[in-house]
Amino acid sequence: MNDTLDLACALMARPSVTPDDAGCQSLLAERMAALGFAAEWFVCGDVTNVLITHGAESPSLWFLGHTDVVPPGPESDWTSPPFAPEVRDGVLYGRGACDMKGAVAAMVVALEDFVREHPDHPGQVGLLLTSDEEGDAQRGIREVAGILAARGQVPDHCLVGEPSSQRQLGDTVRIGRRGSIVGVLTVKGVQGHTAFPESIDNPVHRLAPFLAALVERRWDDGVDDADGQFPPTHCQVSNINAGTGASNVTPGAATLTISFRYNTHWNADTLHQAVQDMLADAGVENYTLDWRVSGEPFRSPAGALRRAVADAVPTELGLAPALNTGGGTSDGRFIAPLGTEVVELGLLNASIHKVDEYTPVADLDDLSRVYRRVMKTMFTAGD
Ligand SMILES: N[C@@H](CCC[C@H](NC(=O)CCC(=O)O)C(=O)O)C(=O)O
Numbered sequence: 168m169n170d171t172l173d174l175a176c177a178l179m180a181r182p183s184v185t186p187d188d189a190g191c192q193s194l195l196a197e198r199m200a201a202l203g204f205a206a207e208w209f210v211c212g213d214v215t216n217v218l219i220t221h222g223a224e225s226p227s228l229w230f231l232g233h234t235d236v237v238p239p240g241p242e243s244d245w246t247s248p249p250f251a252p253e254v255r256d257g258v259l260y261g262r263g264a265c266d267m268k269g270a271v272a273a274m275v276v277a278l279e280d281f282v283r284e285h286p287d288h289p290g291q292v293g294l295l296l297t298s299d300e301e302g303d304a305q306r307g308i309r310e311v312a313g314i315l316a317a318r319g320q321v322p323d324h325c326l327v328g329e330p331s332s333q334r335q336l337g338d339t340v341r342i343g344r345r346g347s348i349v350g351v352l353t354v355k356g357v358q359g360h361t362a363f364p365e366s367i368d369n370p371v372h373r374l375a376p377f378l379a380a381l382v383e384r385r386w387d388d389g390v391d392d393a394d395g396q397f398p399p400t401h402c403q404v405s406n407i408n409a410g411t412g413a414s415n416v417t418p419g420a421a422t423l424t425i426s427f428r429y430n431t432h433w434n435a436d437t438l439h440q441a442v443q444d445m446l447a448d449a450g451v452e453n454y455t456l457d458w459r460v461s462g463e464p465f466r467s468p469a470g471a472l473r474r475a476v477a478d479a480v481p482t483e484l485g486l487a488p489a490l491n492t493g494g495g496t497s498d499g500r501f502i503a504p505l506g507t508e509v510v511e512l513g514l515l516n517a518s519i520h521k522v523d524e525y526t527p528v529a530d531l532d533d534l535s536r537v538y539r540r541v542m543k544t545m546f547t548a549g550d
C-alpha cells in the first residue's frame with residue numbers, strides 16, 4: 168500500500184484539463200475533512216479554487232498547487248492512455264504525474280501525517296488549489312489572492328509544488344521567478360503576385376531585419392545582487408505565421424509571437440518600449456503589437472521556510488539543493504506580492520507537458536517526507 172501513489176493515481180484518472188477540475192479538489196477536501204481540515208471554496212466562473220486549512224493562528228504555511236493539466240494531445244502518441252495512470256518499472260506514467268498531481272498527492276499525505284502526529288500544532292497549515300494554472304490564469308490564484316488580501320488573510324509562508332527538480336528529486340529549489348510577457352506583432356503589407364514586386368509590399372521582408380535584430384540582441388547579463396540572482400533576460404519566437412499557401416502570392420500580413428522571460432533589469436513597460444524602438448530602428452511602421460503580461464519577476468527574501476526546506480532536503484534526500492529563480496513563472500507570482508515568503512520544490516521536470524509524462528514512484532513518498540519535515544521544523548521542535 169502506497170498512500171501517495173494511490174492518491175496521485177486517483178487524481179490522474181480524472182481528466183482535469185484546464186479549467187475543469189473534474190472533481191479533484193472535492194476528493195481532497197472530503198478526504199482531509201476527516202482529519203479536521205476546513206475547506207473554503209472560491210468558484211470563479213468556470214475555475215474552481217479551494218483553500219483547505221487546519222489551525223487558525225499565525226504563523227501559517229500554505230502549500231500551493233493546481234489540479235488542472237495541459238491537454239494530452241493525440242492519445243495514440245502515448246504508450247498508455249494519459250488519463251489511465253500506469254506504473255511501469257517503478258515509474259508512474261500519465262498526464263499530471265509530475266505537473267503536478269504527484270506533488271499535490273505528496274502535499275496532502277504530508278499534511279495528513281503531520282496533523283495526525285500533531286493535532287494541536289501551533290499556527291496554521293493549509294493547501295491552496297486552483298484549476299487554472301495552465302490556462303490564462305486570470306480566475307485562479309490571481310483572483311483568490313485578491314480576495315484574501317482584501318480580507319487581510321495572507322499566509323506567512325507558501326510552498327509551491329511546481330516541478331522544480333532537474334536531474335534528481337530536490338536538486339533545485341526556486342526562490343523566485345522571472346517575469347513573463349507575450350507580444351503578438353502583426354506587420355501589415357500588400358498582398359500580390361510575386362512576379363510584380365513593384366505592386367506589392369511584402370510584410371515578411373519588412374519583418375526580417377527586425378527579427379534578425381531581435382534574435383541577436385543580448386538583453387542583459389542577468390542579475391546578481393544582495394537579494395539573489397536571476398538568469399539573463401531572453402526572448403523566444405514561439406509562432407510565426409504568414410502566407411496564403413500559394414507559392415506565387417505574397418501575404419498581406421505576417422504575425423510573430425514573442426515570449427520574454429525577464430529579470431529585474433526590466434519590467435513589462437520597459438520591454439514594450441524597447442521592442443517598439445527596435446521596430447522603428449528596423450523601419451517597420453505599419454504594424455499592431457498586443458501584449459499580455461503574465462507576471463512581473465519576483466524574489467522571496469530568505470526566511471523560516473527557505474531555512475526549513477534547505478534543511479529538510481539534505482536530511483531526507485541526502486543532497487544540497489541549488490537555490491535559483493530559473494524555469495517558467497508560477498502562481499507564486501500572485502502570492503509573493505502579498506508579503507508572503509514563497510519557496511518552490513516539486514518533482515522532476517524532464518517530462519512536463521510532454522507525451523508519456525512521468526515521475527519515478529519513489530519520488531512521491533520522498534517528496535511527501537520532505538514536505539512533512541518542513542512542517543515539523545517550522546511548527547514543532549522537529550524530530
Ligand atoms: N498560463 C499562464 C501561466 C503560465 C505559467 C507557466 N509556468 C510553467 O510552465 C512552470 C514551469 C516551471 O515550473 O518552471 C509558464 O511559465 O509559461 C500564463 O500563460 O500566463
Ligand SMILES: [Zn+2]
Binds near residue numbers: 233329
Ligand atoms: Zn504546473
Ligand SMILES: [Zn+2]
Binds near residue numbers: 237519
Ligand atoms: Zn505546467
